[in-house]
Structures are given as C-alpha cells and as structure tokens.
Amino acid sequence: MGIAFFDSGIGGITVLHEAMKRLPGESFLYFADTLHVPYGTKTSEEVNKYVKQSIDQITREDVKAIVIACNTATSIAISGLRNGYDIPIIGMEPAVKPAVEMNRSTGKRVLVFATELTLKQSKYTDLVSRVDEQCIVDSLPLPELVEYCEALNFDIRVINDYFRAKLAPFNMSTYGTIVLGCTHYPFYKNILRKLFPDIQIVDGSAGTVRRLSQVLKSADIVNVQAPVKAQTQVSAQLSMDVKFMCSGNEPAYIRKMERALEII
Template sequence: MRIACFDSGIGGLTVLHEAMKRLPHEHFLYYADTLHVPYGTKSKEDVMRHVNEAVAAIVQEEVKALIVACNTATSIAISQLRQTYSIPIIGMEPAVKPALDLNRTTGKRVLVLATPLTLKQSKFKDLIARLDDQSIVDSLPLPELVHYCEQLNFDRSFMSNYFHTKLSSYPLQHVGTVVLGCTHYPFYTNILREILPSHIDIVDGSAGTVSRLVQILEHEGPVSCSLQKDGYDRVDFRCSSQDQAYIHKMETALHILRNQ
C-alpha cells in the first residue's frame, strides 16, 4: 500500500522529496488540489471544505498513511480529519521549535515566513505562545510566493528582487533563523541562501514531519521491503482537476528538487 501526500499544489513535493529519501522502499501517491490552489489566501471555511473533498478522494485509493503536506490545511483541518479517518494522518507545522532551539543562546530572533491564513490561525498563535517564552519570533506573510512557485518561477533575478523587497523592513542582522512555514517555500531555499546574511540558518518542517511518519510506520508494523525503482516509478501523481499538463508540472517540480 502507498503513502499519500497531499497539498493544494506542488508545495507538498518538498515533503514528498524528503519522504522518498528517508523511505527508499516505499511507494507514494501525491495528490494536488489543483481546482482550489492556493489555500493560503482563502477563507477558513473554504479551505475546510476543499480539504475534506480532497481527502475523501485520496482515501478511495489504497493508502496506509496520509501526510497533509500543507501548513494551512493542517492548521484548519487536521483535527477533524483524524476524527473522521482511521489511517494515520500526519500534519505540518512551521518549524518554530527547532528554530528556537538554534537561537535561545545567541540573542538572535526567529523570522517565520508563511501564508497569511497560516499566520492568522489559532494553531500557529498557540504554537508561538507555547514555545516562544523569550518573545523572539516575528512573522511575515508572503501571499505571492505560492503563486510564483505554481508558475515554476525560479528566475534568480526576479525572485531575489522579490525577497529583497519583502525583507527590506527587517533588520536581518538581528535574525538568527528563518523558518519556511509553507511547503512551497523550500523551492526557494537556494535563492534565499544567496541573499540572506551568512549567519542566518534556514529551516522548514519537512524533516520533522517525515520523522514522525517513520515513527508511526514503525509502530504500525514493518515498512515496505519491496524495492521500487528510483524516481517517478515510486510516485503516482493525481490532481483534482485531472489535468495531465499539471501532472507533468509536478514531475518537473520534483525533478527540480532532486537536482538542487
């Protein structure tokens, strides 16, 4: 049986890529809700409805676990999904804890980059209230970035100008770690490394999410021992619009990640 990975678009491929590295014997289903991408600028009610529809379609397939590879969808729908379905469901959250662990003794601040809806949800606010006892976490919404990623816009000049503009009001000399709080954002890690001061670490939630998946799979039973071919043969791509051109886009985006 396959492990499903779900996002509104191609962003969750960053999590899938990590899972493919950590679980080389597993087979995956990747589902993009292309009819409703992006989630991060929609209302909470709309996102809840879209997520429920997408997951209902996913569980019709033979899947043994589901990664909700979207911070926005996790913050809104994860509790309801776990109450509705019996398979293990792993969510995402901005990697605030590892970022704080890196900065507690340095005097530097943490800057969380995420979608507007993620930053507005009580799940994110509760996370900060629980972990940020030194009040060193700032946040910055980047609503355009998912759109650029969905366009496969990785032009270094254009994106560098975008990030310079967005970050211009932040005293980066006081920032120790930048958290990529949307699964689309790690596509731009290399560009961010070029423009951010060298002392700044960049973290995202993919590694922690996949570590949790591995723990759950090992608890449920032995992981798959049937070796799949490396590459696309290990992934079945689906999208809610049933758009073959978008499936090709997903294959292209995964290839970009594998060659970064």
C-alpha cells in the same frame, strides 16, 4: 499500499521528496487540489471543505497513511480529519520550536515565512506562545511566493528582487534563523541561503517525515526496503516511484508536478 501526500498544489512535493529519500521501500501517491489552489488566500471554511473533498478522493486509492503536506491545511483541518478516517494522518507545523531552540542563547531572532491564513490560525499562535518565551519570533506572510512556485518561476533576479522588497523593513542582521512555514517555500531555499549566508534556513519536512516513519513503525506497516539510493541518484529516479493525481484531472499539471520533483 502506498503513502499519500496532499497539498493544494506543488508545495508538498518538498515533503514528498524528503520521504522518498528516507523511506525508499515505500510507494507514494501525491495529490494536488488544483481546483482550489492556493489555500492561503481562502477562508478557513473553504479550506476545510476542500481538504475533506480531497481526502475523500485519496482514500479511494490503496493508501495506508496520509501526510497533509501543507501547513495551512493542517492548521485548519487536521483534527477533523483524524476523527473522520481510520488510517494514520500526519500533519505539519512550521519549525518554530527547533528554530527558537537554535537561537535561545545567541541573542538572534527568528523570522517565520508562512501564508496569511496559517499565521492567523490559533494552531500557529498557540505554538509561538508555547515555545517563544524570549519573544524572539516574528512572522511575515509571503503569498506571492506560492504563485511564483506554482508557475515554476525560479528566475533568480525576480525572486531576489521579491525577497529584498519584502524584507526591506527588517534588520536581517538581527536574525539567526528563517523558518519556511509553507511547503512551497523550500523551493527557494538555495536562493535564500545565497542572499543570507549567515542565517540558518529551516523547514518542517524532515520533522514531518520522522513523525511519519515513527507512525508507520508503531503500526507495523513499514515496507522492508532495498538499500537506500545514493542521494546523487535520487533526483533522476524519483519520478518513477510516485503516482501523481490532481482534483482537476489536468495532464499539464501532472507534468508540472513531475517537473517540480525533478527540480527540488
């Protein structure tokens, strides 16, 4: 039995990649809802319906756990999913809490990048209210970055110009951490690090995979693995360890997902 990762598009591959490094004994399935990508511009009702349809399809496969590798889908649908299925379902949330803790004593602020829909959800606003005692968290939607990612557009000049335009209203010297609150965004982590070398860039992938590992161990369903692959070997071998599926049954998108896994 494998572990399924779900997203509207290729963004959740950043989470899958983390899991493949940390859980090398497991087999993986990655499912993209290509009929409805992107989710960030949809209504909550639409996203809830699309997620349910996709999870119904995933559970027809031989899977023992599902990771909702999408902050938007988690914020809208996770409660209903956990009540509706009898296998472990792990969600995501922007890494606001660790980012706030990093900056609690520095006087620096935290800037969260996410989709508009994620930022509107009570799950996100409640999270910020709960952990941001010093009121140091700001939020910025970057919907176009999802579109760039889905097009596999990693042109440094294009992406640099995009970030500079979006961040022009912000005094970036006041920020200590940027939180990548959409799973598409870590594809641009290295570009951000070069633009802002003094700012920490964090995302929720590692925390999500830690939680996944804990859930598997608690349920005693962890596969005993061979020795962990050296990180330098992982990128070349990942595509052999995962099955890709998409709601649109598009061979071209399957190839895109395979390419994205090589890139990350």
